[in-house]
Amino acid sequence: VAMAATRRVMRAVRVFEFGGPEVLKLQSDMLVPVPKENQVLIKVHACGVNPVETYIRSGTYARKPALPYTPGSDVAGVIESVGEHVTAFKRGDRVFTLETLSGGYAEYAVAAASRVFPLPDKLDFRQGAAIGVPYFTAYRALFQKGCAKAGESVLVHGASGGVGLAACQIARACGLKVLGTAGTEEGMNVILRNGAHQAFNHRDPDYTERIKACTGPGGVDIIIEMLSNVNLDADLQLLSRAGRVMVVGCRGRIEINPRDTMSKESSIIGVSLFLATEEERHECATAILDGIEAGWLKPVVGLEYPLEKVAKAHEDIICSSGARGKMVLLL
Numbered sequence: 001v002a003m004a005a006t007r008r009v010m011r012a013v014r015v016f017e018f019g020g021p022e023v024l025k026l027q028s029d030m031l032v033p034v035p036k037e038n039q040v041l042i043k044v045h046a047c048g049v050n051p052v053e054t055y056i057r058s059g060t061y062a063r064k065p066a067l068p069y070t071p072g073s074d075v076a077g078v079i080e081s082v083g084e085h086v087t088a089f090k091r092g093d094r095v096f097t098l099e100t101l102s103g104g105y106a107e108y109a110v111a112a113a114s115r116v117f118p119l120p121d122k123l124d125f126r127q128g129a130a131i132g133v134p135y136f137t138a139y140r141a142l143f144q145k146g147c148a149k150a151g152e153s154v155l156v157h158g159a160s161g162g163v164g165l166a167a168c169q170i171a172r173a174c175g176l177k178v179l180g181t182a183g184t185e186e187g188m189n190v191i192l193r194n195g196a197h198q199a200f201n202h203r204d205p206d207y208t209e210r211i212k213a214c215t216g217p218g219g220v221d222i223i224i225e226m227l228s229n230v231n232l233d234a235d236l237q238l239l240s241r242a243g244r245v246m247v248v249g250c251r252g253r254i255e256i257n258p259r260d261t262m263s264k265e266s267s268i269i270g271v272s273l274f275l276a277t278e279e280e281r282h283e284c285a286t287a288i289l290d291g292i293e294a295g296w297l298k299p300v301v302g303l304e305y306p307l308e309k310v311a312k313a314h315e316d317i318i319c320s321s322g323a324r325g326k327m328v329l330l331l
């Protein structure tokens with residue numbers, strides 16, 4: 001009891017049951033976690049909000065954490081303390097991570113040192129919280145699974161969100177012709193400022209015809225798809241010979257005709273960052289840190305919420321009319 005009395009407490013969001021955004025409960029009496037061997041404790045300044053966190057919270061996702069839990073993985077902040085055998089970081093270092101052990105929607109978070117990366121001074125903490133899952137996922141979708149090559153064309157379907165803008169920036173920097181879709185004029189402008197050569201409004205009834213007119217009879221080589229339950233059937237009509245659809249996001253079922261894949265020997269490939277090997281994660285990290293250093297990797301921050309508005313953030317990321325960058329919680 002005496003030891004517990006000396007432990008600091010913090011605010012953290014907890015989920016005690018799966019359900020709607022209302023199950024996100026802000027607790028003010030959570031014990032600050034202690035880093036173990038090869039772990040670090042981060043004082044969180046900002047935490048990214050990802051769509052997958054809403055699926056996990058609702059209980060509909062394949063991976064279900066043990067209850068209760070604290071959501072959140074994309075944290076940016078300052079090293080508070082380090083566990084045994086940690087030599088890469090020290091107290092006071094600015095860092096970001098794409099995976100926490102204790103949950104990112106909190107004032108402090110523990111992460112494995114191997115999942116933490118230095119945050120360059122040219123980026124603020126809000127931008128740091130927008131790097132992890134979006135940029136690692138975009139790089140994995142384009143190169144590790146999509147086998148993208150300079151000179152190919154890529155359509156980023158739903159390009160104004162965190163992963164979409166990451167894909168546009170990475171693809172442009174790596175020599176691909178980049179097309180993007182968004183649902184608002186503002187979203188289209190954001191895409192064009194962040195690597196897309198051309199933007200299309202996916203709310204226009206004939207936008208797929210405009211994409212076909214842009215790509216010509218050859219079609220598009222790669223599609224990065226954020227909403228495959230809506231777009232997959234149309235995507236198959238837009239592909240080139242041996243083209244591939246990278247399924248990054250999905251919110252339900254869709255009916256397609258498999259014959260559409262035969263006519264062009266096209267592929268539908270699922271993307272999951274959770275299945276990346278250590279070597280693949282390291283490759284992603286190297287490319288991303290190089291991009292920050294070179295100056296072309298600049299995370300776009302969208303809507304910002306204080307921790308007490310976390311339920312609103314979860315509602316808005318699914319229901320808002322159009323994304324304009326990565327959604328973040330500020331602490």
